[in-house]
Amino acid sequence: MSVREDLADRVPGGDAGFIVAVLLGVYAAYVLAGVALGYSIRGQLNSVAVLTFYIGVFAMLALALNLHWGYTGLFNIGIVGFMAVGIYVMALVSKPPAGTGAAQIGGLGLPLVVGIVAGMAAAALLGALVALPALRLRADYLAIVTIAMSEIVRFTFLSGTLEEFQLFGQQVGFGGGSGVILNFTDPMEAFFRFFGLWDSYLGIVTAFEVIIPNNPKPVVDGLVYGVVLLGFVAVLYWLLKRTGESPFGRVLKAIREDEDVANSLGKDTNRFKIKAFMLGCALMGLVGILWLMTSGSVTPNFFRPRVTFFVWIALIIGGSGSNTGSVLGGAVFAALLFQGPRYVKNLVDTVIPNADAPSSFGPAVAPLFSNFDPSPLFFYTIDSIRQLQLVFMGLVLIWLMHNRPEGMLGHRKETAAGIPLTSSRAKGTAHADGGERGGTDE
């Protein structure tokens, strides 16, 4: 414990420096792997952009979850439902009206910003709806209610009933199982046009032709979007840090430690919990929007519970209760557990090209028994890395819960006091407030 603590202290720049150092390490590893794979510059930049994207979204989701679980002790396992509501409502509001060009179902045709705000508001409202019955009860009831809610959301968007309907005199809809096409203005373009920087952005894209001769725009778009996401991470980090240090945040921490005590001090804990829950849900809606806004289309089956599971692993790796830990956990999860196995697959595929990987488990195992040939099983394993990576994540989660439930930085409690409590170390650390997590689940 103390080793990590010292490490974080010794890195110049404190927490932010630590995060940057980890990120640089991750990127270096990816670039080296790219070199080993013989990627072109275009491929390298692309893989960096994809990695940045996932680091950004998982860090943000872990931050939002940390507000729920780490600060307030609310066990939310319906994250993906709030994300779905965010992007779907945003699409509904911002898609151009039916009949103006696109063949698909229309939307209300309002500006993107309005759509984003509406999506976040809808996610927050859904959060309030879920929280009202469940917050008064045990933590595991909230878990069951939230995950049930996230599945209800998915089935609702899948259903044919809401495929198309009338709203404010417009023919709108959620597209059922085939999903919605996000045919609004390219968010990047809207973003830069808003600041009047679109032309200069296009100029920068053209400048990239020096490095990438043909069609550099998708690559630059990806990179810039990644940077924008990291900017959002920074804003969210700052926002949640401020929230945590505010009187509001102190009450949340008090609720996490002992709700009865907070209650007896005259705090209406239910109101605080609902507010914190709604804020976190709105942020999850925002991440849902940021994740899918540029992907062109959304289908309901993207929002399977596994995404929630990813975010939980990210938070637990980083350590719940710590914002720095959340960002770190998001980055480590995205780099090692989420993108890592796919990279390994690519590496193996380059070293040993396997044109004839068996299509199912039977043909993969049969040669092992008949003539001790493990290679088909090996190729099948490599080929189905996307399923096995979930198995691996499950095992990682079990291991973490057994051996390090506090994660990388979770032992660092952010103290509720506004002034430093220790003289030698100005930073609030675990030793300051001695209270252990617990007592929130009753």
Add this chain to the structure above:
Amino acid sequence: MGIAETYTRGRQFAIARPGSVLLTLVGAVLLFDLLSGLATGQHSFSNVGSLVWDGLMRGLVVGLAGIGLSMTYSILNFANFAHGDYITAGAFSGWAATYLIAGIGRADVGALLLVGAGGSVFGGTLGIGVTGTPIAVLAGILTAGIVTIGLALFIDRTAFRPIRDADGITLLITSIGVAFALRYLMQFVFDSSVRGTTSQPPAFPLYLVDGAVRVNAHDIALVVVAGSLMLAVHLLLQLTKLGKAMRAMADNEDLAQITGIPTERVVRAVWVIGGGLTGVAGYMFILWKGTLGFNDGWLLLLLIFAAVILGGIGSIYGAIVGGLAIGLTASLSVIWIPSAFTRAAAFAVMIVILLVKPEGIFSGRTTA
């Protein structure tokens, strides 16, 4: 005096529990709508009868699988999110045995053991069914129960026992890890396709006023198996010391240990009973609905949670009654709302129960 007293008591009840009153009102309105619909011919009796029958069957599966969940929930004090994947594991193992016995000599053994992964063998062409291949089905039921018991014990040993004293949420998160590892391991082995497993079972019509409710052989098999297992569990818990020990543990584990109850052994017994019932429930679920996919157990799990909470955690009768209620809700809700929302209706019932009577219908009667 009697009237006045009743009135006062009624008013006090309405003030103290507005939710219950509202719930009763909503129930009454729905019932009235259903009855008037039947009277005016808007709904046909046979249609409603079919829905009720379907709901009862679904409820039996949910209730049978719910007993195990309810027992571990009350005795080990955590919501086991891997329970749904125990169901799937039971289903796959049992169906592998059924396929093997029904199809040996007619198809490749590997394909049979993988329950026809990749469309290599189809249950329909093997003629699998209670009437067509009774021995294969019986072997499947036994295999499903035994494999699931083994799996539950193994997972308890490796994942849950090392952190037995941790709080419920730590165990819950661990069980989520177990659930994902299991589910995708099964997908890795058995692939992600949804396959048909049975041939059309023989059915006979039960005449009801204006039409027929069709009941098939697999419905009957489900009723027999689920009914006898539920009765067996009831007798086991009522007549043996184990039942008493389980109640004691659910109440207060430390006290039970001081009294000399071998708590670890009781926990093992709980996994054996719960795991066996869960595995058989998984097998019967697939036999009844005729298709098998790696997500089946997970999708059923949320309904099971609803049933267990509805019935009151820890009560096996609660799990059974809750299961039937949830099954009926899911089936009958199509009368009023689009069929895509049946699941949502079942969850809504659960949420309403959480609001009105969070301790469940059979609250306080833990495990027996």
